[in-house]
Amino acid sequence: MKHQFLAVDLGATSGRTILGTVTDNNVSIDELTRFSHNIVHMGKHQYWDLPHLYNEIEKALRLLASENIIPTSVGIDTWGVDIVCFGQDGQPLANPISYRDNHTIDEPARFFKESMASEQVYDLTGIQVMNFNTLFQLSAMKRNCNSSLNAAKRIMFLPDALSYLLCGIEVTEYTIASTSQLLNPVSRTIEPELLKALGLSADLFPPLIMPATVIGRLTPDVSRRTGMPQIPIISVAGHDTASAIAAIPTPDENFAYLSSGTWSLMGIEVKKPIINDDSCVANFTNEGGVETTTRFLKNICGMWLLESCRNEWKKEAKPTDFDTLFTLSDKVTDPMRSLIFPDAQEFANPTSMVNAIREYCRRTLQPVPDTQGEITCCILVSLALRYRQVMEMLQSFAPFPINRLHIIGGGSQNDRLNQMTADVLQMPIIAGPVEATALGNIMLQAKAAGVVSSLGQMREIIGSSVALKKFIPSPTRKALWESAYKRFVELPK
Numbered sequence: 001m002k003h004q005f006l007a008v009d010l011g012a013t014s015g016r017t018i019l020g021t022v023t024d025n026n027v028s029i030d031e032l033t034r035f036s037h038n039i040v041h042m043g044k045h046q047y048w049d050l051p052h053l054y055n056e057i058e059k060a061l062r063l064l065a066s067e068n069i070i071p072t073s074v075g076i077d078t079w080g081v082d083i084v085c086f087g088q089d090g091q092p093l094a095n096p097i098s099y100r101d102n103h104t105i106d107e108p109a110r111f112f113k114e115s116m117a118s119e120q121v122y123d124l125t126g127i128q129v130m131n132f133n134t135l136f137q138l139s140a141m142k143r144n145c146n147s148s149l150n151a152a153k154r155i156m157f158l159p160d161a162l163s164y165l166l167c168g169i170e171v172t173e174y175t176i177a178s179t180s181q182l183l184n185p186v187s188r189t190i191e192p193e194l195l196k197a198l199g200l201s202a203d204l205f206p207p208l209i210m211p212a213t214v215i216g217r218l219t220p221d222v223s224r225r226t227g228m229p230q231i232p233i234i235s236v237a238g239h240d241t242a243s244a245i246a247a248i249p250t251p252d253e254n255f256a257y258l259s260s261g262t263w264s265l266m267g268i269e270v271k272k273p274i275i276n277d278d279s280c281v282a283n284f285t286n287e288g289g290v291e292t293t294t295r296f297l298k299n300i301c302g303m304w305l306l307e308s309c310r311n312e313w314k315k316e317a318k319p320t321d322f323d324t325l326f327t328l329s330d331k332v333t334d335p336m337r338s339l340i341f342p343d344a345q346e347f348a349n350p351t352s353m354v355n356a357i358r359e360y361c362r363r364t365l366q367p368v369p370d371t372q373g374e375i376t377c378c379i380l381v382s383l384a385l386r387y388r389q390v391m392e393m394l395q396s397f398a399p400f401p402i403n404r405l406h407i408i409g410g411g412s413q414n415d416r417l418n419q420m421t422a423d424v425l426q427m428p429i430i431a432g433p434v435e436a437t438a439l440g441n442i443m444l445q446a447k448a449a450g451v452v453s454s455l456g457q458m459r460e461i462i463g464s465s466v467a468l469k470k471f472i473p474s475p476t477r478k479a480l481w482e483s484a485y486k487r488f489v490e491l492p493k
Contacts, residue, residue, distance in 0.1 A: 017060035020442030065227035080179030126286030134180030167216035176238035178288035243440030249463030260411020267297025308353035328373030
């Protein structure tokens with residue numbers, strides 16, 4: 001029997017709507033719409049354009065209705081941490097502030113000094129400290145007397161907010177809430193001590209629900225505007241990475257994953273959170289997964305580095321397609337001569353990424369990369385070395401041996417970086433699926449509909465439906481990577 005589901009997959013620079021078709025042992029996807037969305041600089045802050053994102057969802061519903069395609073349900077996933085404040089009338093009070101806004105730059109240090117020690121926050125949440133976490137967004141908003149927060153009756157994370165606008169039901173989905181540094185992963189509740197430190201009421205957050213839960217149905221107004229019947233809205237794994245991890249076609253637990261895109265998220269899937277002094281010092285995070293699993297991971301600055309450089313080169317009318325850039329990088333005589341630490345603060349959101357990379361190399365007394373090929377090569381090699389560094393940490397925490405690395409998302413198509421990663425890790429790499437987030441979203445809707453019964457069955461169907469690529473480490477390049485890694489670990493952080 002065939003079932004169809006509408007997945008809304010929103011990334012931090014673009015979004016898509018996808019129609020997924022699930023049969024007994026196969027899943028396939030068809031992209032309906034693709035759209036860009038940009039941060040809006042307005043007044044003192046950088047915002048996401050919430051009406052634009054919502055309008056794109058209704059547009060996809062109208063498109064399906066015009067073709068007489070009635071999906072079983074709709075599910076929404078987005079990036080993490082960002083929130084929407086709703087007023088007494090149930091309407092958004094303002095567009096959500098973007099996690100890239102600079103109002104949180106110094107907020108962690110301020111919060112730890114004035115409100116609660118960093119070690120206590122980690123003990124309560126198991127979440128790595130990143131200045132844009134929801135905890136620090138709320139702290140900064142509170143300190144700045146943000147009018148939306150002051151007037152808020154409800155606070156919802158972005159996928160929950162969009163679902164609410166479709167069906168009128170307020171929820172807090174577990175995986176997206178777990179990105180906030182507000183959720184206690186043991187009790188699976190918004191932590192009261194943190195809310196007290198922020199001076200906020202627990203009533204601001206709707207009830208917590210788990211992935212693959214029916215939230216409600218399209219409201220009559222949405223149904224009338226789109227021509228779509230009142231189909232169910234499903235709480236999938238609202239955090240896009242959680243949906244993506246659910247799509248890893250693995251037969252056992254002996255793996256690590258790398259969700260590779262603008263950000264690289266590297267981790268393992270465990271049954272219980274790993275919260276101790278060592279994981280705190282290493283700044284690892286414990287985020288919620290499907291079927292009450294925990295995603296023990298670290299956020300790494302991923303292809304954001306190269307994407308930022310490409311944007312600069314585009315303005316200079318230089319070639320920016322990946323094939324050309326990779327070909328240029330292959331021509332670099334000494335590919336490991338210039339290294340950067342990808343997670344250094346100066347690469348978070350610089351005015352010029354090209355200049356930031358050059359200045360870092362100049363400051364660390366390395367050859368300064370000049371050409372597009374040299375800069376591209378520097379980025380790729382440095383990311384592979386960072387992956388090894390994080391993998392070594394993961395191996396020290398994992399309660400099982402790690403036998404392979406699964407790379408999912410858009411970065412799974414980056415054969416050069418994948419082979420570099422296999423070589424530096426000396427570990428086999430399984431690349432794919434590319435569309436992990438959409439597939440996870442769709443299969444969680446299928447689970448809510450009773451089409452599949454478990455995470456294991458979801459992964460089995462995905463594994464039989466998608467093409468995977470394997471990268472085997474080259475022993476002849478091991479010594480070269482070892483030498484580069486010794487230099488890399490000495491770089492300033």
